Amino acid sequence: MPQEKEPRAYRKPLPHIDEESRPWWEAVQRHELYLQKCRECGDLRFHPRALCTSCMSPRTEWVRCKGGGRIYAFTVTNQNQAAGFRESLPYVMAWVELDEGVKMLTNIVDCPPEQVKIGMPVEAVFDDVTPAVTLVKFRPAR
Amino acid sequence: MSLSRKIAVAGVYEHPTRFAPDKSMYQIMAESVRGALDDCGLTIKDVDGLLTAGMGMGPMGIVGFCDYLNLTPNYLDGTNIGGSSFVAHTAHAAAAIHAGLCNVAVVVYGSTAASSRFAIGTGGERGGGDPCDQYEFPFGPTTVGAYAMIAQRHMHDYGTTPEQLAEIAVTMRLHASMNPVAKYRDPITVADVLASRVISSPLHLLDCCIISDGGGALVITSAERARDLKKQPAYLLGAGETVRHAARGQRDFLEIAAAQSGRLAFERAGVAHKDIDMAMIYDSFTITVLSTLENLGFCKRGEGGAFVSGGRLRFDGALPINTDGGGLSSNHPGMRGMFLVIEAVKQLRGECGPRQVKDCKTALVHGTGGALGTRHSGATLILANQ
Ligand SMILES: [Zn+2]
Numbered sequence: 021m022p023q024e025k026e027p028r029a030y031r032k033p034l035p036h037i038d039e040e041s042r043p044w045w046e047a048v049q050r051h052e053l054y055l056q057k058c059r060e061c062g063d064l065r066f067h068p069r070a071l072c073t074s075c076m077s078p079r080t081e082w083v084r085c086k087g088g089g090r091i092y093a094f095t096v097t098n099q100n101q102a103a104g105f106r107e108s109l110p111y112v113m114a115w116v117e118l119d120e121g122v123k124m125l126t127n128i129v130d131c132p133p134e135q136v137k138i139g140m141p142v143e144a145v146f147d148d149v150t151p152a153v154t155l156v157k158f159r160p161a162r
Numbered sequence: 163m164s165l166s167r168k169i170a171v172a173g174v175y176e177h178p179t180r181f182a183p184d185k186s187m188y189q190i191m192a193e194s195v196r197g198a199l200d201d202c203g204l205t206i207k208d209v210d211g212l213l214t215a216g217m218g219m220g221p222m223g224i225v226g227f228c229d230y231l232n233l234t235p236n237y238l239d240g241t242n243i244g245g246s247s248f249v250a251h252t253a254h255a256a257a258a259i260h261a262g263l264c265n266v267a268v269v270v271y272g273s274t275a276a277s278s279r280f281a282i283g284t285g286g287e288r289g290g291g292d293p294c295d296q297y298e299f300p301f302g303p304t305t306v307g308a309y310a311m312i313a314q315r316h317m318h319d320y321g322t323t324p325e326q327l328a329e330i331a332v333t334m335r336l337h338a339s340m341n342p343v344a345k346y347r348d349p350i351t352v353a354d355v356l357a358s359r360v361i362s363s364p365l366h367l368l369d370c371c372i373i374s375d376g377g378g379a380l381v382i383t384s385a386e387r388a389r390d391l392k393k394q395p396a397y398l399l400g401a402g403e404t405v406r407h408a409a410r411g412q413r414d415f416l417e418i419a420a421a422q423s424g425r426l427a428f429e430r431a432g433v434a435h436k437d438i439d440m441a442m443i444y445d446s447f448t449i450t451v452l453s454t455l456e457n458l459g460f461c462k463r464g465e466g467g468a469f470v471s472g473g474r475l476r477f478d479g480a481l482p483i484n485t486d487g488g489g490l491s492s493n494h495p496g497m498r499g500m501f502l503v504i505e506a507v508k509q510l511r512g513e514c515g516p517r518q519v520k521d522c523k524t525a526l527v528h529g530t531g532g533a534l535g536t537r538h539s540g541a542t543l544i545l546a547n548q
Contacts, residue, residue: 032300032302033299033300034300035295035296035297035299035300036291036295036296037296038293038296040293041293041296055411063410064410064411064412065410065411066297066410066411067293067294067297067408067410067411069410073410074410092315092415093311093312093314093315093318093415093535094311094314095307095310095311095314095362095363095364095365096360096362096363097302097304097306097307097362098359098360098361098362098363099304099306099361099362100302100304100307102302104302105302111302113301113302113303113307113311114311115311115415115535121412122410122411122412123408123411123412123413124297124411125297125298125301125303125408125536126301127301127302138314138315138318139318149300153300155300155301157301
């Protein structure tokens with residue numbers, strides 16, 4: 021069966037982007053993935069925050085990720101009654117641990133759900149779901 | 163903790179309804195308050211503290227409920243940390259009474275989740291407006307899915323099997339068969355659980371809690387006052403509460419809030435695991451029970467699969483769990499923590515009939531609110547009848 025394309029009108033929830041998160045989402049729109057690093061204590065963090073989530077320092081730098089990682093945990097979702105998702109069942113939701121050591125919640129794409137495994141090497145793909153929003157998903161590393 | 167055995171749960175009431183299209187959430191709450199007061203022989207005039215939370219209430223729901231019941235308490239706590247709220251409320255009420263802020267506190271919950279057709283768990287989540295939502299909701303997390311990822315990881319790391327998880331559901335159904343008000347009472351087998359459809363891998367339909375209407379209430383007062391009331395008091399020995407979340411992307415997801423709240427509760431109660439005669443463990447999903455037992459320290463991390471096997475969790479086993487049938491079979495109106503406390507108190511009183519645990523003197527209650535695989539709260543109580 022040919023894979024169903026996303027319905028023409030995008031019906032899944034879109035992120036409520038705020039002033040703290042805007043630079044991160046803008047980078048993703050350019051197909052670049054960043055984490056934040058504290059200039060005081062060196063702690064890496066995701067999600068983006070104005071203050072370090074270890075020492076509360078406001079001194080932050082952005083660190084570009086290569087986009088590689090491994091699947092830490094996943095589930096093949098067969099039931100979700102929400103608009104947008106109910107049309108795209110089954111789908112794979114996962115925590116991916118980036119090579120930098122930070123985990124992100126995401127979808128695994130371009131892979132039959134029954135082949136998804138914990139520990140599988142994956143790479144980031146940038147899905148431009150609307151003209152204003154790009155989502156970071158992952159596919160098996162090539 | 164310094165308030166150990168100074169405060170008691172004096173009255174409890176579990177609303178028998180499982181489907182109440184003819185009642186509002188508030189009516190179920192009012193009937194539950196009346197039931198718990200009747201249980202211990204107090205009246206609404208004695209109540210000067212109120213604690214509540216609910217899915218159908220607004221952020222100021224407790225004020226609206228006071229209006230509904232014409233109450234003007236001296237102490238209010240509308241803490242909402244999900245399904246564990248009422249477990250935490252029990253400890254909060256104890257602290258308030260111990261500090262002299264009120265004398266008789268009522269903890270109450272009501273819900274019409276089933277008759278209002280809430281799709282709890284698989285309705286798709288859009289969040290409450292927290293900053294973290296934007297990084298999660300676009301990817302389709304469901305409550306089931308967020309727990310399923312914990313199960314998947316546990317199976318990967320420790321070889322835990324679907325059969326081991328299924329035994330938890332089978333045991334809860336056995337207990338429900340001895341609870342006349344449980345929603346699902348027909349026995350099931352491990353094969354039935356494994357044959358039910360997979361909702362979010364590796365969790366099957368029968369690994370998931372049911373959806374019902376329901377409600378309940380607790381009356382909490384000083385141990386001294388409780389001793390003069392109608393029923394055997396259930397004394398609070400110790401309590402703990404906390405949260406676990408993504409921890410800036412650096413969490414070990416198999417460590418859950420119970421590790422911290424449980425440690426605090428045991429330390430404060432001054433009892434050991436071997437002293438626990440039965441436990442009420444929030445069973446939103448079978449994996450919730452397994453993970454909670456490990457994190458509370460009843461077995462080592464990774465040994466949960468073997469621990470829940472071989473009938474250990476049955477009412478006549480070594481560590482009876484959820485003797486009312488739990489959220490997996492008795493009732494789950496969205497926030498189940500209330501029923502954990504009620505059944506533990508009934509067991510300590512010896513009121514449980516065919517499902518009564520023999521010589522039940524000390525019980526542990528652990529509530530989970532939210533989702534183990536994203537963010538959640540955990541609250542633990544240790545109660546005893548002496
Ligand atoms: Zn820092």
